[in-house]
Amino acid sequence: MKNRIWIVCLACLWLVNNGVFSQEVSPRSVFSLNEGWECRPITTVSKKALFTPVTIPHTWNTSYSEGTILYDRKMMVYQRPLEITNAMKGKRLFLYFEGVNSAAQVFLNHRTIGEHLGGYTAFCFEITDQVKEGENLLEVWASNAYRTDILPISGDFNICGGIHRPCHLIVTGQDCISPLFYASPGVFIHQENISEKEAGIRVETHLSLKNKKEGLKLKTTVTDADNKVVANSETAVTDSIVKQPMLVNRPVLWDGKKNPYLYTVTVELYDGNQLKDRMVQRTGFRYFSADHEKGFFLNGKYLNLYGFCRHEDAKGKGSALLPEDYKMDMELIKESGATAMRLAHYPHAEPMYDLSDENGIILWTEIPMCGPGGQAFTGLVDTEGFKENARLAVKELVYQKFNHPSICFWGICNEILVSDGKKFVEYDDPIPFIKELNGLYKSIDASRLTALATCVDQSYYLGSSDLIAWNKYFGWYKDAAPSASKFFDDCKNTSKGIPVGVSEYGGGASVNHHQWPLAMEDRADSHFHPEEAQTFCHEGNWESFAKRPYLWAKFIWVFADFPSYMRQEGEVDGYNDKGLVTQDRKIKKDAFYFYKANWNLEPMVYITSRRFVKRDNPLTDIKVFTNLKEATLYINDEKIGTMKPDEMKRVIWKDIKLNEGRNTIRVEGKNGRGFLSDSCEWYYIGK
Template sequence: MGNKILTVFFICVCIFGANIQAMEKEHSPRIIKLLNEKWEYRPISTVGKKALFTPVAIPHTWNAAPVEGTTLYERKTMVYQRPLEIAEAKEGKRFFLYFEGVNSVAQVFLNRRTVGEHLGGYTAFCYEITDLVKQGENLLEVWVSNAYRTDVLPISGDFNINGGIHRPCYLIITGEDCINPAFYASPGVFIHQDNISDKQADIRVKTLLSVKSKQQDLKLKTTITDAENKVIASNEVPVTDSIIEQPIRIEHPHLWNGKKNPYLYKVTVELYNGSDLEDRVVQRTGFRYFKVDSDKGFFLNGEYLNLYGFCRHEDVAGRGSALLLEDYQLDMELIKEAGATAMRLAHYPHAEPMYDLADENGIVLWTEIPMCGPGGQAYTGYVGAEGYKNNARQVLKELVYQKFNHPSICFWGICNEILVNDGKKFIEYDNPIPFIKELNNMYKSLDSSRLTALATCVEQSYYIGTSDLIAWNKYFGWYKDAAPSVSKFFDDAYKAAKGTPVGVSEYGAGASINQHQWPLRIEDRADSRFHPEEAQTYCHEGNWEAFAKRPFLWSKFIWVFADFPSYMRMEGEVEGYNDKGLITRDRRIKKDAFYFYKANWNPEPMAYITSRRFTQRTNNLTDIKVYTNLKEVTLYLNGVKIGTMAPDEIKRVVWNNVRLAEGRNVVRIEGKSGKMLVTDDCVWYYFTK
């Protein structure tokens, strides 16, 4: 088979969130005020002047929990409002409102006058309000709707759409001349590459200006500093247009090298009027290049990097998608603990902190627009209406411009499980292929430095040629297929792809931490109310054993990082819940399968006894399975040595048919890493029926 290589050289920077942090740390004429407090909200149907509002701070969502007694959740319209105090004199100032995300449709009003409308809940938007705002107190009002609409993505999906102002909001104050914050709510600064290597980095810093004054002595200065804050390059040019490009060369750059060395530079772009500083935007930067080889997988800076990790939804117990900074930080610590090298941010653009944390920790990202379907369910996820297409085009531009500069992003996602009209099984659906091709071309026109990807759950031949990469959502061992069939399936997909790199965008199985079974009886568990934790580990072991032997798979993404609510699910221990997470929704319990991957992905010495929550036993003969990356471990039962074994190629040790004593049983394992003793233990109870 011919070898098709897709090569990319590029440089990226972190945007608005990092920019705000930098502004807080060093003097700048640009003022950024966080507007997360003093909000209140009520249903739009309560129109009386004396109708009560409920005080709230944002990020906020009104439907983190389902309607009591159902799996459904509220999809309606709420009114949020807060006072907006303007202490500064307006003369010579410009004022902008910046929302990181309002789900799903936002209509913004200031002093009862329309500011603008934004369609889509997972991208930022920014409006200038200079002509509407007054000095003193103003009333800021946002009408928020998460109702079903075919002109707002997503129109369907296997997850809940939390309504609300679920990401932070800011007031930005600049002078008359500024670096434009309103261009698709981007930083207004984009860093393009011409050539990146370990010898030199040739880049062009593109800055978008918004000039209102008649000053003739404007100039733009761009400075690059390293991790020690040492200036390593700079460029200063007169302002002759609203778009300025500055070429800069950096000799012997430190490359952003994933988890090995996620090295970041700082780019400072300053607008001067003579010697007076008018505006400043600060970005962080990573230099790197990469490629995907259809036979050998992903290469970062010329070296093979095995891409594996989780798909992740923005959801946490009690808050839904209205996450706080500590939620993102906790998730990143868990991602690092597992040893993941990559993440797929499903199925929409995520909030800024996750991209910043990925930059800082060297996690490679696939990020996508919310053009997704629920696979084999009743709805396609795609309609051919022009309103739908326009929203997809808009969100794509917002995603690219807002996240363009993050070094962690390698892949732009086009769609997920959008079913093709094949003239047979799916003949009733609008054919999405022409539009998928259009979106692929849009990505390439806006950013040719990255690769495009899509995820499919049906015949790949219809999608070959619509994106650079293709990946599969397949659940071997869960939906009727047996785990060993994964090998044949992906070998066949690899051969049929004709040089298009093939990856795995989703795989996994459900599990309840309260349901257990031994001996394990594997059957079609997809629609069952019984999702034993042991079945999840069985599926993951079988899949990973096959994936590990196939380096041509450019990605391996587990579905899913943590359990999350989904109105359409009627299975498992709790209805309205997708329990395929390797961590519980509250992040308190890591399931057995999490430790399977930790043993395979994280070199930190560990040993873990599986089925530890299966505490009440009615069978006195059981297998005892351990996940470990040690050379060998020793098993003790009630203080008696059972034996010492070395793990197999997927870091698994199994003692078969171990006999439990009547009553309480203490299971303990020990192993050594150098001089360090590694142990784990749990307690099981066996009682005769």
């Protein structure tokens, strides 16, 4: 018995020494650099001037200058110590910034490391030869000043300056999977032939090799949600780019909200049996298409795409969001029942893509080439500096987000106007460059569809992208919401076979503004934005869109209220109040519940105009959104009547007379064996 144990021990020792049973802990380490920063304006040149301690993510644009709708567009100097330990000796060191708005100059020990133009994509610099053991001074000059060589030039939102996304120090061995290739993961999972029977993929890995020699190999493993290996490949490294085709039999498809199934792809670089680096990526296998007549299809089945346009903004934080902010937004998006989201008008931070992957939300994501619509100035300048920054934005967006299955649409531009000889005559012709960017997208990733958003005659843009979409605000800017039916039917009939969608629609609302009877009018420049008008606008639009499955997507403008310096309307200047939730996410407006009733199968009942508490008209309609079979109305516990909802999930009791003083409004409906109810209080104060 003792001899057997001794033999087993010797065998195990041999296996360990030969790397077979090595723990294979990746030599790559990632250290957060979010703490320990301080900043001050660059205009403060005195060495004795005080710095302000800050934590990344950070922006100096969380609010307007007092009494104005102006905000600082300037340069700020950030600095912090960077400690290089003895354990990092012989390693390679990389600074990785997830986003600095809008231009960043990076220095180490007062010497230039590099520059990055563009605030919404990541960038990475190697600093191996620029640091010393011990304490180093890391300095970043961040500027959000206007520049024509940085996108966006203009737009209906504020550009928050600063290191507004996290930053890291990456430590690797001499040979590694490259973090320098457009600050991407260095691993790209090409989906080339996906079906219910098999998933044909090609994993492309970019390496950065300091010690090119024989014996390097790349091991790539695909595991399912139960951590079971479903495919693997081992390839000798002969070049800095390694391509590994693989086949997954009978894959579980990523199927949107129905089943957002994710696989894990692990890529490992070995020197013999010694692990040199490891990169792990998640992805989901799916195929999709858009049809001019029938709309969007995921995995061969029709999927009705509807949801929100979303900006990166939170009250008191600007675009310097924290993990809980992304999670809160995703929970609200899920509550509404949305199936899709348009990330406007720039690449968003990584957590929102991860959450969309995990929750099955289809994404349209775009570069910051956006115009101001009907406002002054243009969104495109026909200069090489502008064009080069746009090309860079495309490459960084695609390479950095390549593996996210939620992304189905790459966005080229938003409201870049064409001179038509009538209304718009002063702009550079954007069409040739839009077509160039479309070709660039396709050259990098032919598997996804390209899209653009227009607010003017689509005929100029046809052929510039796979899909066309409209920013059209029926019911808000003069035209009544029912006009949307004829408009989009006409667009479909004249789009030359290109699928047509809705990239923006909606209207503004203050939760403190109310009106009954409702007088619909052009409210674009009004400071009175009653909540009831927004709801009416959305009801009319959705009634048209719901009957038109050929619309490949329908995106509400906008998910949440947000600051925009160009807005002088609504309750507060400097804010776009078209959100369906307030900027602080504390109040969901009436229109939010309209969509929840129509999109979310979870039983619900909701009384509209609930915040219209003090009333001077005794007669009113009482409108309820519900997906129950019927609802019963009570006023001060007196039963008024029972009604069934219409096809838009509305129940409306007409011309209900309120009692003078307090009126307790209650609505209830049967839900299985129980009841759901909602209530509020209104006061008729008389005249």
